[in-house]
Amino acid sequence: TQLLEQSPQFLSIQEGENLTVYCNSSSVFSSLQWYRQEPGEGPVLLVTVVTGGEVKKLKRLTFQFGDARKDSSLHITAAQPGDTGLYLCAGAQGGSEKLVFGKGTKLTVNP
Amino acid sequence: DTAVSQTPKYLVTQMGNDKSIKCEQNLGHDTMYWYKQDSKKFLKIMFSYNNKELIINETVPNRFSPKSPDKAHLNLHINSLELGDSAVYFCASSSQDGFNSPLHFGNGTRLTVT
Numbered sequence: 552t553q554l555l556e557q558s559p560q561f562l563s564i565q566e567g568e569n570l571t572v573y574c575n576s577s578s579v580f581s582s583l584q585w586y587r588q589e590p591g592e593g594p595v596l597l598v599t600v601v602t603g604g605e606v607k608k609l610k611r612l613t614f615q616f617g618d619a620r621k622d623s624s625l626h627i628t629a630a631q632p633g634d635t636g637l638y639l640c641a642g643a644q645g646g647s648e649k650l651v652f653g654k655g656t657k658l659t660v661n662p
Numbered sequence: 663d664t665a666v667s668q669t670p671k672y673l674v675t676q677m678g679n680d681k682s683i684k685c686e687q688n689l690g691h692d693t694m695y696w697y698k699q700d701s702k703k704f705l706k707i708m709f710s711y712n713n714k715e716l717i718i719n720e721t722v723p724n725r726f727s728p729k730s731p732d733k734a735h736l737n738l739h740i741n742s743l744e745l746g747d748s749a750v751y752f753c754a755s756s757s758q759d760g761f762n763s764p765l766h767f768g769n770g771t772r773l774t775v776t
Contacts, residue, residue, distance in 0.1 A: 584764060593752050593767025637703055649718060650765065652705040
């Protein structure tokens with residue numbers, strides 16, 4: 552059973568479009584992290600959200616942590632080809648020292 | 663300067679062989695990890711070390727043995743390689759043991775077992 556479900560699995564859009572990817576779980580997390588991974592490289596941290604209902608912005612990227620701390624979303628405005636990559640969410644549960652990753656959303660932004 | 667570096671980048675070997683992957687971090691972090699990413703891009707933790715002490719050992723076959731000579735290094739030795747071991751292996755580090763610390767990943771070692 553996958554603890555963190557990410558959707559969609561694949562997303563191909565045109566430059567300038569907006570998009571949202573989701574990270575859902577039936578479990579409560581003390582925090583959620585979002586990473587972006589490009590081909591041939593390791594994942595790179597984008598943001599950590601800790602408080603239920605928290606919204607964080609990183610230029611054109613908006614991250615939200617659900618009120619119940621069971622889900623998170625990433626919204627990209629006016630996507631650019633440089634946003635192409637694999638977006639991974641990772642959740643930490645209180646008392647556990649493991650970070651559990653979702654299976655990722657592969658985003659392709661076409662020029 | 664590369665923060666987390668792992669070598670080799672690519673490793674092609676035959677079934678039954680023994681191989682090692684090395685990892686070094688220059689971030690001064692206390693905690694290091696090995697993750698395995700399969701062909702579907704699923705990242706799964708294998709091991710975690712905090713200041714040279716094993717903290718997490720997931721259900722990984724005994725053929726996999728991590729070794730941490732000091733807190734800046736965490737190597738992974740694999741005995742009797744099997745076809746199913748083919749994957750990308752990522753080393754990572756974080757500033758403290760625990761779940762809110764961001765992970766800093768190396769660029770991966772692509773292992774292909776033929």
